[in-house]
Amino acid sequence: MAEMIGILEGREGQVYEKRQDGPEIDIACDTKSLSGSVSQRACVFCGSRVVLYPVADAIHIVHGPIGCAAYTWDIRGAVSSGPELHRLSFSTDLQEMDVIYGGEKKLYRSLVELIDQYQPNAAFIYSTCIIGLIGDDIDAVCKKVAKEKGIPVMPVHSEGFKGTKKDGYKAACSALMKLIGTGPTEGISKYSINILGEFNLAGEAWIIREYYEKMGIEVVATMTGDGRIDAIRRSHGASLNVVQCSGSMTSLAKDMEEKYGIPYIRVSYFGFEDMSKSLYDVAALFPDRPEIMKRAKEIVRDEIRKYYPEMQKFKAALTGKKAAIYVGGAFKTFSLIKALRTIGMSVVLAGSQTGNKDDYRRLKEMCQEGTVIVDDSNPVELSKFVLEKEADLLIGGVKERPIAFKLGVGFCDHNHERKIPLAGFVGMYNFAKEVYESVMSPVWQFAPRKGGLR
Numbered sequence: 001m002a003e004m005i006g007i008l009e010g011r012e013g014q015v016y017e018k019r020q021d022g023p024e025i026d027i028a029c030d031t032k033s034l035s036g037s038v039s040q041r042a043c044v045f046c047g048s049r050v051v052l053y054p055v056a057d058a059i060h061i062v063h064g065p066i067g068c069a070a071y072t073w074d075i076r077g078a079v080s081s082g083p084e085l086h087r088l089s090f091s092t093d094l095q096e097m098d099v100i101y102g103g104e105k106k107l108y109r110s111l112v113e114l115i116d117q118y119q120p121n122a123a124f125i126y127s128t129c130i131i132g133l134i135g136d137d138i139d140a141v142c143k144k145v146a147k148e149k150g151i152p153v154m155p156v157h158s159e160g161f162k163g164t165k166k167d168g169y170k171a172a173c174s175a176l177m178k179l180i181g182t183g184p185t186e187g188i189s190k191y192s193i194n195i196l197g198e199f200n201l202a203g204e205a206w207i208i209r210e211y212y213e214k215m216g217i218e219v220v221a222t223m224t225g226d227g228r229i230d231a232i233r234r235s236h237g238a239s240l241n242v243v244q245c246s247g248s249m250t251s252l253a254k255d256m257e258e259k260y261g262i263p264y265i266r267v268s269y270f271g272f273e274d275m276s277k278s279l280y281d282v283a284a285l286f287p288d289r290p291e292i293m294k295r296a297k298e299i300v301r302d303e304i305r306k307y308y309p310e311m312q313k314f315k316a317a318l319t320g321k322k323a324a325i326y327v328g329g330a331f332k333t334f335s336l337i338k339a340l341r342t343i344g345m346s347v348v349l350a351g352s353q354t355g356n357k358d359d360y361r362r363l364k365e366m367c368q369e370g371t372v373i374v375d376d377s378n379p380v381e382l383s384k385f386v387l388e389k390e391a392d393l394l395i396g397g398v399k400e401r402p403i404a405f406k407l408g409v410g411f412c413d414h415n416h417e418r419k420i421p422l423a424g425f426v427g428m429y430n431f432a433k434e435v436y437e438s439v440m441s442p443v444w445q446f447a448p449r450k451g452g453l454r
């Protein structure tokens with residue numbers, strides 16, 4: 001069946017199969033999605049929304065038709081230790097008359113009403129496609145309301161059509177950058193960091209924060225998981241930015257380096273190997289306090305000792321099974337490949353929505369012969385490769401879940417909708433358990449692919 005599924009004309013350059021005698025990898029990426037391909041990738045507006053969504057003490061207003069708000073309502077489900085304003089979705093619900101006469105007045109009225117009602121510490125206003133077309137001056141409205149209400153009101157220039165999801169990340173980072181530097185930095189330790197690109201979907205930011213705090217490091221702000229406006233405003237007082245999810249937050253780290261001289265490192269909190277490295281790498285940057293490294297080693301030793309025996313049980317069952325990975329950022333794919341190896345699994349498909357050429361070159365180095373590497377894929381292609389490579393598991397997000405289940409293979413959600421933390425040492429254990437339970441489920445014997453019910 002897989003051979004009956006072709007690759008769409010115009011998509012060939014974004015698909016690569018690693019072969020010993022094959023050409024060098026030169027994947028076309030960082031481009032707009034092919035029209036009609038039903039890309040799994042989201043629009044610019046959605047990109048900005050996923051980055052800013054977890055800021056919990058701000059209101060988020062989608063300026064546009066109700067569909068844009070519905071599309072991203074509670075998109076991350078990110079958890080908060082305090083206020084939960086982020087879980088509400090506000091929209092100016094633009095109608096035909098607003099499109100003709102402009103939506104600025106409606107935006108102004110909505111902002112004033114919502115700020116009075118919810119008393120947030122800031123407001124984010126997202127531009128959608130239609131705003132780019134009718135040309136509402138959201139900057140002017142934001143400025144006016146900020147002055148009247150005395151809180152930051154941040155325009156997010158994220159018109160859906162103007163680029164790729166990555167441009168939405170940049171729009172979100174620009175909005176954050178306007179907040180950073182506006183709070184006091186007195187009392188911040190020299191041994192301090194900001195955690196960037198961790199969105200606290202299921203409590204991961206708390207796990208990571210605890211590791212660093214146990215090491216003796218102060219965490220000034222997490223951006224944006226369990227995010228707070230005041231912490232973001234003073235985050236320029238930290239000594240180091242630690243960036244996970246590099247696709248979404250590297251631009252912010254670079255801007256902070258340029259403006260405030262704060263260096264940054266890229267890390268991943270997924271899998272024993274990368275989690276340990278992310279602690280050691282941070283500790284190594286504070287050499288004048290050796291006890292930080294000592295505590296990092298103790299954390300790694302204790303945590304691995306706790307989870308390793310159970311992991312062996314999963315590995316015994318999963319050894320030889322094959323996984324297909326299709327996630328948002330390529331950096332996550334690197335960690336997933338390593339983590340899957342820890343439990344005996346190989347990778348037959350590795351793809352991302354927003355990888356760049358360097359990411360794909362590195363992916364090629366990490367993957368075995370025959371692995372398909374793909375950029376900005378679509379359901380038809382993913383189905384083809386899952387079937388062709390006989391994968392036992394698909395790792396992706398909510399849009400990939402039905403593909404896996406329709407094809408009769410296990411699935412692991414490594415995106416917005418997961419409800420169990422997959423970061424940190426405990427996260428690796430959770431991941432292995434989830435993969436084990438899904439791949440080894442007896443239900444797959446009834447799938448047509450395995451010769452079951454038809």
Ligand code: SF4
Nearest residue numbers: 043045068128129160
């Ligand atoms: S911003 Fe544009 S592309 Fe994005 S959801 Fe709204 S209408 Fe669709």
